Amino acid sequence: MTSSKPLDRRIQRTRKLLLDSLIELVLEKGYEAVAVQDIIDRANVGRSTFYAHFENKEQLLFSGHGWLTESLFGNRNEPSADLTLGINLGILFQHAADNHRLAKAMLGKKGGELIINHLHELVYTSINQTLQANQSNQDTSAKRLVSQAIASMLVGLLRSWLEADLPLSPGKASTLARALLLGSLAELPTVLAPPSVPY
Amino acid sequence: MTSSKPLDRRIQRTRKLLLDSLIELVLEKGYEAVAVQDIIDRANVGRSTFYAHFENKEQLLFSGHGWLTESLFGNRNEPSADLTLGINLGILFQHAADNHRLAKAMLGKKGGELIINHLHELVYTSINQTLQANQSNQDTSAKRLVSQAIASMLVGLLRSWLEADLPLSPGKASTLARALLLGSLAELPTVLAPPSVPY
DNA sequence: GTTTTTATTGAACACATTGTCTGTTATTGA
DNA sequence: TCAATAACAGACAATGTGTTCAATAAAAAC
Numbered sequence: 333m334t335s336s337k338p339l340d341r342r343i344q345r346t347r348k349l350l351l352d353s354l355i356e357l358v359l360e361k362g363y364e365a366v367a368v369q370d371i372i373d374r375a376n377v378g379r380s381t382f383y384a385h386f387e388n389k390e391q392l393l394f395s396g397h398g399w400l401t402e403s404l405f406g407n408r409n410e411p412s413a414d415l416t417l418g419i420n421l422g423i424l425f426q427h428a429a430d431n432h433r434l435a436k437a438m439l440g441k442k443g444g445e446l447i448i449n450h451l452h453e454l455v456y457t458s459i460n461q462t463l464q465a466n467q468s469n470q471d472t473s474a475k476r477l478v479s480q481a482i483a484s485m486l487v488g489l490l491r492s493w494l495e496a497d498l499p500l501s502p503g504k505a506s507t508l509a510r511a512l513l514l515g516s517l518a519e520l521p522t523v524l525a526p527p528s529v530p531y
Numbered sequence: 532m533t534s535s536k537p538l539d540r541r542i543q544r545t546r547k548l549l550l551d552s553l554i555e556l557v558l559e560k561g562y563e564a565v566a567v568q569d570i571i572d573r574a575n576v577g578r579s580t581f582y583a584h585f586e587n588k589e590q591l592l593f594s595g596h597g598w599l600t601e602s603l604f605g606n607r608n609e610p611s612a613d614l615t616l617g618i619n620l621g622i623l624f625q626h627a628a629d630n631h632r633l634a635k636a637m638l639g640k641k642g643g644e645l646i647i648n649h650l651h652e653l654v655y656t657s658i659n660q661t662l663q664a665n666q667s668n669q670d671t672s673a674k675r676l677v678s679q680a681i682a683s684m685l686v687g688l689l690r691s692w693l694e695a696d697l698p699l700s701p702g703k704a705s706t707l708a709r710a711l712l713l714g715s716l717a718e719l720p721t722v723l724a725p726p727s728v729p730y
Numbered sequence: 731g732t733t734t735t736t737a738t739t740g741a742a743c744a745c746a747t748t749g750t751c752t753g754t755t756a757t758t759g760a
Numbered sequence: 761t762c763a764a765t766a767a768c769a770g771a772c773a774a775t776g777t778g779t780t781c782a783a784t785a786a787a788a789a790c
Contacts, residue, residue, distance in 0.1 A: 488683020
């Protein structure tokens with residue numbers, strides 16, 4: 333899956349310059365406010381060069397999102413797999429901490445909406461699969477809503493944790509996340525089961 | 532607080548045309564993709580007229596957000612006040628249903644980020660105040676994270692409920708929301724109290 | 731080390747969008 | 761009816777986007 337040929341040094345250099353500049357600028361001004369012109373000025377790279385590598389800013393930011401999917405789906409066959417609703421919270425928060433600046437630029441308050449939606453989608457899918465597979469009642473649409481809500485909570489927690497510059501250790505943060513996710517599910521059977529709640 | 536003078540009919544007409552056009556366009560193409568030109572074309576209104584009323588699209592969309600703040604903060608002194616973490620969930624979901632199209636344009640998947648952030652901020656503030664005031668431990672930064680997470684969950688639930696075109700009745704949706712919010716808090720003391728968890 | 735390949739450059743280009751400003755016209759409220 | 765004012769069309773500068781091209785520089789291949 334990894335690239336067969338080692339890339340031309342110039343390519344590596346240019347792409348790194350561009351991504352680093354984008355991250356800096358996003359953290360300074362917010363993703364929306366960053367113009368391609370700003371990026372290439374800071375990176376000291378020609379305009380045509382930028383477009384030789386990326387179609388637009390979005391693609392540039394996306395080019396650095398490997399750690400994200402790896403966090404969620406990497407090492408799925410490990411024995412130590414400690415999954416909560418199909419997600420390895422420990423690894424997710426650990427990787428986010430390892431890539432703090434990049435992660436904050438992608439997911440922080442000033443981050444790009446598209447990557448946040450992307451993460452939300454991945455998380456939602458995982459949670460929903462787990463939830464729908466679960467026994468009990470069959471109200472799939474309600475379960476979808478619940479999955480959306482819980483996915484929002486997890487992404488929201490991750491984002492504000494990054495935005496606040498990691499006030500908790502990755503370990504504590506993931507423990508907190510686990511408690512929130514599982515707790516929110518605890519009272520659901522009472523509500524979702526139609527016959528038992530005659531309101 | 533309401534306007535003292537009745538507005539010129541032309542003003543009312545123009546503003547309504549513009550807002551209705553914006554809502555339609557947002558539901559069709561998504562907020563980002565809508566240009567001022569699109570709005571005034573559909574509303575059949577002159578360009579200069581648009582800017583006589585609003586500074587930009589954002590302000591136009593914001594001009595219709597009265598129901599939102601009213602949902603959260605209206606009738607605070609009612610005896611029937613049934614608050615969950617400082618929020619009247621019943622009224623919130625009911626008002627959102629009453630203003631379905633507008634609410635979906637504002638908060639749906641294609642909605643404008645700014646209003647979503649605005650709602651999140653209001654919800655977060657309310658939850659955080661309630662949570663910080665609560666006894667037990669004093670880890671304010673952890674509580675802030677929890678408030679952010681729970682606010683994200685509530686906003687996320689509301690958004691996906693709107694996006695899915697109200698698969699549950701407002702009553703059922705608010706009941707579900709209450710269960711999710713309170714449930715997520717249930718297990719927290721175990722995690723947040725430092726001495727009892729020697730990990 | 732020379733040659734070949736390829737990335738980078740800068741400048742110009744068409745295009746879209748924004749927000750402002752003008753004098754003129756049409757509608758409104760009194 | 762008439763004075764006030766909202767709406768109008770259209771042009772405008774400013775900004776940003778994405779493309780193209782020949783010339784240059786740097787890397788890779790030999």
